[in-house]
Amino acid sequence: MQYAVPRGTKDILPADSFVWQKIEAACRKIFALYNYMEIRTPIFESTELFTRSIGKTTDIVGKEMYTFEDRKGRSLTLRPEETAPVVRACLENNLIGPDLLTKLYYIGPMFRYERPQAGRQRQFHQAGVEVFGSNDPLLDAEVIILNLQLLSEIGLKDLEVDINSVGCTKCRPAYRKKLSEYLKDNIKHMCADCQERFINNPLRVLDCKETKCQKYIENAPASSEVLCEECKTHFEKVVGWLDGLMVRYKVNNRLVRGLDYYTKTTFEIVSSKLGAQNAVSGGGRYDGLVEELGGKPTPAVGFAIGLERVIEIMTNDKYQILPAGRQVTNEGRIIIYFATIGEEAKKIGFDMLQKARSRGVSADMDYLGKSLKAQMKVADRAGAQYVYIIGDDEIKKQSAILRNMQTSDQQDMSFDRLFDELKI
Ligand SMILES: [Zn+2]
Ligand SMILES: [Zn+2]
Numbered sequence: 001m002q003y004a005v006p007r008g009t010k011d012i013l014p015a016d017s018f019v020w021q022k023i024e025a026a027c028r029k030i031f032a033l034y035n036y037m038e039i040r041t042p043i044f045e046s047t048e049l050f051t052r053s054i055g056k057t058t059d060i061v062g063k064e065m066y067t068f069e070d071r072k073g074r075s076l077t078l079r080p081e082e083t084a085p086v087v088r089a090c091l092e093n094n095l096i097g098p099d100l101l102t103k104l105y106y107i108g109p110m111f112r113y114e115r116p117q118a119g120r121q122r123q124f125h126q127a128g129v130e131v132f133g134s135n136d137p138l139l140d141a142e143v144i145i146l147n148l149q150l151l152s153e154i155g156l157k158d159l160e161v162d163i164n165s166v167g168c169t170k171c172r173p174a175y176r177k178k179l180s181e182y183l184k185d186n187i188k189h190m191c192a193d194c195q196e197r198f199i200n201n202p203l204r205v206l207d208c209k210e211t212k213c214q215k216y217i218e219n220a221p222a223s224s225e226v227l228c229e230e231c232k233t234h235f236e237k238v239v240g241w242l243d244g245l246m247v248r249y250k251v252n253n254r255l256v257r258g259l260d261y262y263t264k265t266t267f268e269i270v271s272s273k274l275g276a277q278n279a280v281s282g283g284g285r286y287d288g289l290v291e292e293l294g295g296k297p298t299p300a301v302g303f304a305i306g307l308e309r310v311i312e313i314m315t316n317d318k319y320q321i322l323p324a325g326r327q328v329t330n331e332g333r334i335i336i337y338f339a340t341i342g343e344e345a346k347k348i349g350f351d352m353l354q355k356a357r358s359r360g361v362s363a364d365m366d367y368l369g370k371s372l373k374a375q376m377k378v379a380d381r382a383g384a385q386y387v388y389i390i391g392d393d394e395i396k397k398q399s400a401i402l403r404n405m406q407t408s409d410q411q412d413m414s415f416d417r418l419f420d421e422l423k424i
Pocket of ligand 1: 167168169170171172227228229230231232
């Protein structure tokens with residue numbers, strides 16, 4: 001009996017994990033540059049946290065959550081996104097407050113029951129940031145720039161920002177009304193999901209990806225037409241900052257994003273090489289969420305990057321972000337391999353191996369009783385820079401051959417000189 005991974009999940013195997021490590025390292029580096037600190041929350045939360053924050057009528061809550069009861073009958077849900085858990089954690093631990101700017105980042109798996117396809121998994125990964133405490137439009141711009149700098153650090157090119165304002169609790173009802181009036185005449189031509197959305201939350205119609213709905217979505221009234229003064233000024237300032245910073249952006253009035261908590265700015269970052277519907281990252285402002293989840297009114301802004309999408313681009317040879325053939329896996333994985341022949345040599349080899357490791361030098365040896373030739377092959381595959389070959393004669397001489405695997409040079413090197421000579 002063999003088992004398979006659950007549908008929509010993937011093993012990240014050693015041949016690929018180096019790409020993930022590269023991305024995670026870039027995230028930590030760039031987040032630190034902007035003074036963000038990491039937060040790690042549980043994989044599951046109480047279901048209500050998500051129904052309350054993301055919105056009951058969204059696709060995520062309606063169709064995509066992994067919800068289950070624990071043994072005491074509590075309803076729990078595997079996190080489908082990380083903003084609500086971060087807000088929950090901040091409130092529970094008093095991390096946000098007046099006169100305090102709180103900048104947090106996270107990297108980790110999220111879960112949504114969606115139809116698996118390229119770049120979309122049921123367990124997927126996001127890296128993102130959340131900033132609490134300021135409604136300064138410059139912060140919206142900074143978050144967008146951070147997002148762009150991170151993606152270009154990873155190697156993505158030709159990035160463009162799609163940006164919109166979805167308004168606030170003051171001006172959104174007017175937009176909702178305007179949109180409903182427009183949809184009333186057209187909804188019968190749209191998909192079944194949209195007809196349901198029309199009744200529950202007409203704004204969600206704009207999220208629809210069905211081809212037959214697109215022309216009605218394109219002609220729908222834009223949220224920018226009914227923004228209140230405050231939202232309008234905020235948006236003008238955000239794009240003003242982006243202009244000043246020479247950021248390439250496009251105002252996209254259909255960009256509402258699939259969650260209810262967004263207010264004012266929403267944005268997505270697309271790689272123009274990938275074409276439409278290929279956002280690698282998205283986010284926006286959510287000035288009402290902290291209060292909605294029981295805290296004091298606190299403005300906030302954030303984004304999340306879909307790491308599977310980024311990986312898909314990175315590993316596609318078309319974009320030439322990684323070296324062809326991905327040989328990078330083997331490069332310098334270990335510095336030195338101790339090849340040993342015989343029991344006595346194994347003992348001495350192991351002593352040296354541990355001495356190397358205690359000096360911070362990555363090293364390895366054979367545990368399968370392989371021939372010397374086979375050990376050399378293993379060392380080569382591990383990307384060893386050197387192999388030190390120890391047998392009975394070498395023990396007598398207290399000296400052995402040190403082979404440089406790159407140049408194939410060999411030299412005699414005594415046991416006690418080895419580490420000094422290698423400067424390790
Ligand atoms: Zn407004
Ligand atoms: Zn539709």
